[in-house]
Amino acid sequence: MSLRLSHVRKCFKDDVVLDDVCFDVPAGKTLVLFGPSGAGKTVLLRLIAGVIAPDAGEIRIADRDMAGVEPEDRGIGMAFQNFALFPHLSAMENIASPLTAQRKDKGAIQSGVQKLARLLKIDHVLGHKPKELSNGQKQRTALARALAGAPRVLLLDDPLRNVDAKLRFEMRLELPRLIKDQNATVIYVTQDYKEAMAFGDEIAVINDGQIQQIGTPEDIYLSPANTDIAQLFGDPVINLLDVMPRMGPAGPYAIVSDQHVALSDSHSRVVDKPCVLGLRPEALHFVDERTPGAIPVTVETETPLNEKTVTLAMTARGREIMLSRPAGTPGPKSGPAHIGINEAAALLFDRESKELIPPNGINAAGKVA
């Protein structure tokens, strides 16, 4: 069932927590709501669930206006960040809750719960009360309860936040498949960009109550609408360097530590305007000093992180730059070195508005309503 929000607005007293939120999730697709804490993500989920009402705007599920429709009549399943299990009921009764509401007969409830519990590997603790469950089991119970009623719309509020790193990784791989099997329309809230990229057919980046960009994971990572979004996606964080593009015989270029970095031809319209050059750490690499365009730096620290190695280096002008490379490949640990830039991966932003200046001339934020 499709879900559509148009111009949704919500205030608490004088505080505008959501403003002009519009999006459209086709049936069976997953939209990830990504943003820092306090961005309004949880409020948005509550509006969709119907436990609070919007001040303005419209929420439609399966093309039906939800204004005045009670939460129990919306056909929604929801997993809460804090699990919100019923403490006086067993895991079994918790999961069965949506089924009892649908007045299914006992046998159907039993088999429905058993099937989900086996899938989520909690069938051995169904008799336990929530306080007897580990965090991981609670999280799976909450998820099973959200899925049990075969909801048309599934709202998942950062369900992996309160579980340990190992389980979070396992669930990150398992959950998308589980969701696909349910064939529900999903809104998934997270603060972890890796989860957002792994789960979302589309990602909506929300900040200060407004949607800043909606796009596929590819759109968001490769053409972030502004520097804030560029900084939210990627670990280590993108390098942002103030530059002033110049026009040369071979087209526009930016200057980084006295070396020229070629820009796309369409960037000629921002020549001599203050800009920010965005360089992802993986778009930088160490090169031989004789390589044309090599930028001299001093390596400050090297950090081995599992699958990659991150280096913090300082340019001759005292600008910090972070580089990453696959673990096990050689690179300098300290002292002077030279780096090269993968120019095709360079992003250019307007310094004042912080917005992306797309290389092809098309507005990257074109999908923003």
Added chain:
Amino acid sequence: MADTYFGLIWVYQLIVLPLILWIVRGYFEDIPSDIEYAHRIAGHGFWSTFTKIALPLAGPGIAAAGLLAFIFAWNNFIFALVLASADKQPVTVGALAFITASGINYGQIAAGIMLSIAPVFALALYAQRYLVEGLSLGAVKG
């Protein structure tokens, strides 16, 4: 209304009601709203959520309030003294009868007090397990 059990009960109810409201309200407010939302979203109506979720979770609070209200009413002296005649006297006023012109019958007063404590004591023992039961332990992550 004067000198009837009904009148007495009515007055007692008035004086313990603020106490009950004050205690029980706190317990209801302590139930995380997400738990109630979760039940609604699972497909249950408002009343079902009230009776199946809110009431059981506020149970210890209701038990505590009930016990306190009972003790409060049981030990009340002044209203009973004013409103009730000899045959409708509660135990607090009745004990007064042992203070006579010829002297104070300490033995009988002590016995009366013991008897008057017994029901409160029994009720407290019975209500204890409801009081001890944690409110929403383990429901949401702390």
Added chain:
Amino acid sequence: MSDQMLEIRNVDKFYGPVGKGVHAVKGVSLDVARGDIIALLGSSGCGKTSTLRMIAGFEGVSRGTIRIAGREVQMLPPVKRNVAMAFEGYSLYPTVTVRDNIAFALKSSGKPAAEIDRKVSEVAEMLEIESILERYPSSISGGQQQRASLARALMREADLYLLDEPMGQLEPQLRTLLRGRIKYYIKERGLTAILVTHDQTEANALADKIAVMEDGEMQQYASPEEIKDAPANLFTGTFVGEPPMNVFPAKAATSDGAMVFSLPDGSSLSFPRTAFADALESRIMGLGAVTLGVRPYAIRRAPDGAKAQVLANQWLGDQSHIAAKFAGGALVLVEHDRADLAERDEIAVRLDARDLHIFDPQTGQAISHGARLVG
């Protein structure tokens, strides 16, 4: 003077009576060399914070000794131990500005005002809190309070700097930036620091050595590289590393020139016998059943490899995580480019003998890493 700044010997912590109460720290011993940064890494309740608080003097030591700069300190109160601590719960003085909070130790030691100003601006710039120096603690955010608390600790002159989850409240972007700077700051000044964290990325990034703790016991105390390349046991192997190490049970057998591990689903992995030293081979054969571990980024796709079926392929911008059905479980591999794979695609993966970690399934202790026999 000893070149060990901190020596912990057989330290136990009981909450409640010794021998009867909750045994939170069990016989921990570790040395920290002057100028090193070490991390105590573990999940909540593993005993890492208790250990740090015993070093600081906020918790009594139930058994064992702690020496700081060669001086036995376990009986001394915190103020006499000459340690500086940044707290997880900030604890700034609420009545003075952030600047005065940070400068507190310098002022009480009577340094000239110009030097104090210079040092405070230096540390404030490093931690990105210059703009809030004149504000009061109650008017700044949790993350800012935490950085102010860290700045205050770094300003003190102490033998040992104790940092309890110093970046727990910060946004991820700031965290990645600051870990590099903090390490540089500490190293440049030759300070000795102990960091408590549950975040393995932070431990890897900052520490010269990591003490992995679980259930009150120290599981391994080694450099990040060694923990990655040679985890002492199954716990360390699967706890440290993201994505986690792939592990599966196997039965070992030799035939001709090959060492063959049969897997639960009936398939098998075969390696040339020459890849295993004789001593290692006899150890493996002596056990028969072993647990094999292999890091996700050590697995490569190769046409002649073992068959596996893709369960999930997730692109994360700078890398792809691929999960595949293998040996009756899931095998995860990491690639640095965008992998063009869909669910149910068949892939072939190669596991090199030199990337294998072999564990004793009974004790969980590591037997070998690559061709190297442990011990």
